[in-house]
Amino acid sequence: MRKMFALALVFLFILVGAQAALAAKVTWRLxxxxxxxxxxxxxxxxxxxxxxxLSGGEFVIEPYAAGVLFPVFESFDAVANGIVDAAMVxxxxxxxxxxxxxxxxxxxxxxxxxxxxxxxxxxxxxxFEKIYAKYGIKYLxxxxxxxxxxxxxxxxxxxxxxxxxxxxxxxxxxxxxxxKELGASTVxxxxxxxxxxxxxxxxxxxxWTYWDENMRMGFQEVATFVLDPAYHTGVNENFPLVVxxxxxxxxxxxxxxxxxxxxxxARFQASLIYVAEIKARExxxxxxxxxxxxxxxxxxxxxxEVGTKLLLAECEAIPEGKEYLEVYRNVLWELGYKDExxxxxxxx
Numbered sequence: 001m002r003k004m005f006a007l008a009l010v011f012l013f014i015l016v017g018a019q020a021a022l023a024a025k026v027t028w029r030l031x032x033x034x035x036x037x038x039x040x041x042x043x044x045x046x047x048x049x050x051x052x053x054l055s056g057g058e059f060v061i062e063p064y065a066a067g068v069l070f071p072v073f074e075s076f077d078a079v080a081n082g083i084v085d086a087a088m089v090x091x092x093x094x095x096x097x098x099x100x101x102x103x104x105x106x107x108x109x110x111x112x113x114x115x116x117x118x119x120x121x122x123x124x125x126x127x128f129e130k131i132y133a134k135y136g137i138k139y140l141x142x143x144x145x146x147x148x149x150x151x152x153x154x155x156x157x158x159x160x161x162x163x164x165x166x167x168x169x170x171x172x173x174x175x176x177x178x179x180k181e182l183g184a185s186t187v188x189x190x191x192x193x194x195x196x197x198x199x200x201x202x203x204x205x206x207x208w209t210y211w212d213e214n215m216r217m218g219f220q221e222v223a224t225f226v227l228d229p230a231y232h233t234g235v236n237e238n239f240p241l242v243v244x245x246x247x248x249x250x251x252x253x254x255x256x257x258x259x260x261x262x263x264x265x266a267r268f269q270a271s272l273i274y275v276a277e278i279k280a281r282e283x284x285x286x287x288x289x290x291x292x293x294x295x296x297x298x299x300x301x302x303x304x305e306v307g308t309k310l311l312l313a314e315c316e317a318i319p320e321g322k323e324y325l326e327v328y329r330n331v332l333w334e335l336g337y338k339d340e341x342x343x344x345x346x347x348x
């Protein structure tokens with residue numbers, strides 16, 4: 001009887017200990033590349049609020065906008081080293097860590113719808129999971145898929161592909177290589193620096209994100225011309241969710257599940273941002289001080305061809321490039337972009 005009682009006590013202590021562990025309050029910090037008050041930052045804030053609500057306040061993630069804790073370009077190391085626990089920062093910023101991250105951006109990409117972009121990035125999940133893991137970061141997939149191709153804002157007209165030559169353009173990752181190939185020089189600037197660079201004419205043009213966020217950042221006050229669409233990328237993953245592996249492993253399973261549910265809810269909310277983008281695009285177009293224009297079909301074709309050649313060259317130079325290329329061209333073929341898939345080496 002005493003033995004059974006002792007065993008019962010041991011079991012009770014184990015059960016109570018497990019419940020206590022599950023109930024232990026966890027506080028994380030998450031950084032983004034978005035500016036305060038923008039739709040993207042609100043998306044991150046809603047994600048954190050969902051985690052808090054579903055956990056009954058026991059799992060709290062504090063969201064910090066671009067540059068609040070430290071410069072955006074320090075985010076990668078901050079997550080890897082556990083200075084912060086999670087991030088939603090564009091993967092193409094990390095080409096200095098690994099050249100494979102340049103493949104987040106796809107110059108000349110024909111994909112232009114939310115659903116197609118999500119499908120491609122879901123197929124590419126194992127690829128980016130592996131790349132991030134090399135540097136001690138756990139990749140949990142996309143939070144936000146860009147809802148339409150980005151625009152290129154400028155203080156000078158860029159009405160043709162020839163107008164790009166000699167211009168100084170703010171871009172990053174593959175976009176920077178693309179514009180260099182078209183004859184421009186490029187500079188990497190974080191979001192808070194772009195407005196001033198336009199004001200002081202230190203740059204002629206910049207790509208940042210999309211109509212609504214660009215407007216919220218006031219770029220319509222300093223940019224007088226918009227190229228729509230730009231060709232440095234198609235629809236792509238804009239907000240990857242990455243976390244520190246040790247912090248992830250330390251979470252009880254119910255908190256892990258809550259975080260993934262919050263991710264999926266945020267994905268749904270991100271899809272609705274398309275409505276805000278349509279409205280914002282109309283506001284840009286109705287602004288009498290801004291000219292919105294598109295390149296001719298001939299120039300658009302040239303731009304896409306340049307992007308395709310660059311992509312093939314990068315995939316040949318990067319160790320994991322063949323794996324990426326295989327996924328990308330197969331998806332293009334599946335989605336009906338037959339010629340583009342063939343140009344990337346797809347064989348029927």
